[in-house]
Amino acid sequence: MIVELPNTTTSKITKRIVKMREQGGVVALGRVLTLVVITKRGREEEAIEAANLASREHPCRIIVLAAGSPEDKTCLDAEIRVGGDAGASEVIVLRGSGELAVESESVLSALLLPDAPIVAWWHTDAPASPSKSAVGRIAHRRITDSANSADPRDALEHIAQTYADGDTDLAWTRLTNWRVQLAAALDQYDGSDPITGLQVEGASDSPSTLLLAAWLHRALNVPITVTEDPSGTGIRRVVMERHNGNVELTRPGSLEATLLQPGQPEQKISLPRRSLQDCLAEELRRLDPDLVFGEVITLGLPKLLAEEKVVKA
Structure with a gap:
């Protein structure tokens, strides 16, 4: 099931999730963490597919931040995916533009699972310093992928210079x-x-x-x-x-x-x-x-x- 919420707010998204749970019980509880996926507009389906398959082993709430253009009018469009469209999790897709086209802790805060660990995954481009970024500051683990860089060697050297406990890179996981x-x-x-x-x-x-x-x-x-x-x-x-x-x-x-x-x-x-x-x-x-x-x-x-x-x- 996919519920679309155009031009919305995080408050409305939260209320809709609660309403869906009360009406049909389609959003199961028992999530073990919140996975925040930061990606580009147009690349979100690839990230959602990987996160959905991973969630069958680790039930979680998946929040996908698919950034649009900062030049467009400020707007937040959202989707809530549950059931067969969300693997073993619930997926909230946020497509922000204008002032909401960048990572924002304030956008996420109302949607995070209470008292659950947070994992941040930069599916495409990583920030200059993951641990100091808006999402990275609140995350327990921070996952990047230097293989997406135009110069992987330079990307690794940068990770070495900015590393903080909790950082990891999928180039290491592949080993x-x-x-x-x-x-x-x-x-x-x-x-x-x-x-x-x-x-x-x-x-x-x-x-x-x-x-x-x-x-x-x-x-x-x-x-x-x-x-x-x-x-x-x-x-x-x-x-x-x-x-x-x-x-x-x-x-x-x-x-x-x-x-x-x-x-x-x-x-x-x-x-x-x-x-x-x-x-x-x-x-x-x-x-x-x-x-x-x-x-x-x-x-x-x-x-x-x-x-x-x-x-x-």
């Missing part, structure tokens, strides 16, 4: 399965044949490649080479160099990887690229700061960029 596989491979070896070098290969437009390299470089503290592949290919290969034979994890496509280890047969591993909703669902599982990401982005990344050797594939 979860790579980190799990590499950590499992490392667990099989004792310290008798230490790692002497690292090679990380991935697309030039992939911030995940740099974050994976920064994580490994910080954890192992050995020389590293980052090889840049053509844009759009994602992470391709990680090599951990040892005197008695390298450990190599390679993903030539987007679904399956090959793990090569000294003295062991070749292993085929399922390592698909993660969908937007999978990454978002993972981030909604935790409301405490991601300390590992904080260390990698503020300490590991600057160290990597200062010492790395970058070559073209």
Whole structure:
């Protein structure tokens, strides 16, 4: 069910939600958090789809701020989506223009679930400093996506400079399965044949490649080479160099990887690229700061960029 409320106010939206609940009980209670999605006009459906799928694991109220033009007349149009149009949640879409075309805590305050954590997700462009933005100041977790930037490397460096506890980036979330596989491979070896070098290969437009390299470089503290592949290919290969034979994890496509280890047969591993909703669902599982990401982005990344050797594939 979709209820449209043109030229409205947050007070009217709240009253309509209460009325819908009283009349039909279509808006279920039991939400665990409020997810605030900040996106551009015309991109909201993509964000709503991902948030709806993630909400099946984390029932929440989804508030979508789809900014219009600040040059237009000040106006607030809204939609309330429940039932099949809202996954396991209720979705409130706010399309503001004029003075309401920017993030505003005052617009949100009446619509937030009482006494529930707030997660902010910038689906498109991130603010200069998420923790100091109007929505970020009230959020427990703040999710950005440096992959949407024209220059992902510059975006990561900016995140490193403005990082605050509670910040995270989906480029880091996309690494979860790579980190799990590499950590499992490392667990099989004792310290008798230490790692002497690292090679990380991935697309030039992939911030995940740099974050994976920064994580490994910080954890192992050995020389590293980052090889840049053509844009759009994602992470391709990680090599951990040892005197008695390298450990190599390679993903030539987007679904399956090959793990090569000294003295062991070749292993085929399922390592698909993660969908937007999978990454978002993972981030909604935790409301405490991601300390590992904080260390990698503020300490590991600057160290990597200062010492790395970058070559073209």
